[in-house]
Amino acid sequence: MVGIQDRAEEWDVRDGVTPFRGKVTGVRSEQVRMPDGSWAQRDYQLHPGSVAVLALDEEGRVLAQRQYRHPVRHRLWELPAGLLDVPGENPLHAAQRELFEEAHRKAAHWSVLVDFxxxxxxxDEAVRLFLATGLSEAEEERYAAHGEELELETAWVPLDELVALVLAGELHNPTLVTGVLALSAARARGAVDTLRPADAEWPARPF
Structure with missing residues (x-):
């Protein structure tokens, strides 16, 4: 594959303002110069970034969790995930924390499954999705859930079943969809053992 690669690029910007900044995210409004020389307004969400974990057990099952998501008025099946809201935090450490807090699990082996x-x-939200294997119960005291996590449902689902549900239009969370399809593709190609290491560079969210 020649030339099929995303590349960083930044067009000229003027009149940038941040009319709203919430607890975690904000809204940015900018005038961006178009190729024909005109200026167009672009409004977008400012986001610290996220990490997620596809936890795979020895039976080929994926840890899935169902959680209420108010903007879409749905309970969605998802993967353990969380914000990169601690300045300078290593994404792997954040993913390990999320696996512990949401599933009370730890993993012996970590690799980067996909970035998107x-x-x-x-x-501007970027997500690093890790594959975690060699799972075991965490020894520490369980994390005290709060908010939507108080009604978190958990299930261990065979990977092939999740792929079928995605293709049938039954599952909609983008991280789960991306993760199960990426892992299925990696297994089909025999490429699971050649996934990037857990500390691979991540230009979208350097730390």
Whole structure:
């Protein structure tokens, strides 16, 4: 494959303002110069970035969790995930924390499954999704859940079943969809053992 690679690029910007900044995210409004020389307004969500974990057990089952998501008025099946809201935090350490807090699990082996932007037309959120294997119960005291996590449902689902549900239109969380399809593709190619190491560079969110 020649030339099929995303590349960093930044067009000229003027009149940038941040009219809203919430607890975690904000909204940025900018005038961006188009190729014909005109200026167009672009509004997008500012986001610290996220990490997620596809935890795979020895039976080929994936840890899935169902959680209420208010903006879409749905309970969605998802993968353990969380914000990179601690300045300078290593993404792997953040992923390990999320696996512990949401599933009370630890993993012996970690690798980068896939990196992606959730909605690059309207947000700068970048996600690093890790594959975690060699799972075991954590020894520490369980994390005290709060908010939506108080009604978190957990299931261990065979990977092939999740792929079928995604293709049938039954599952919609972008991280789960991306993760199960990526892992299925990696297994089909015999490439699971050649995934990037857990500390691979991540230009979208350097630390």
């Amino acid at each position: 932007y959730t909605s690059p037309g309207g947000s």
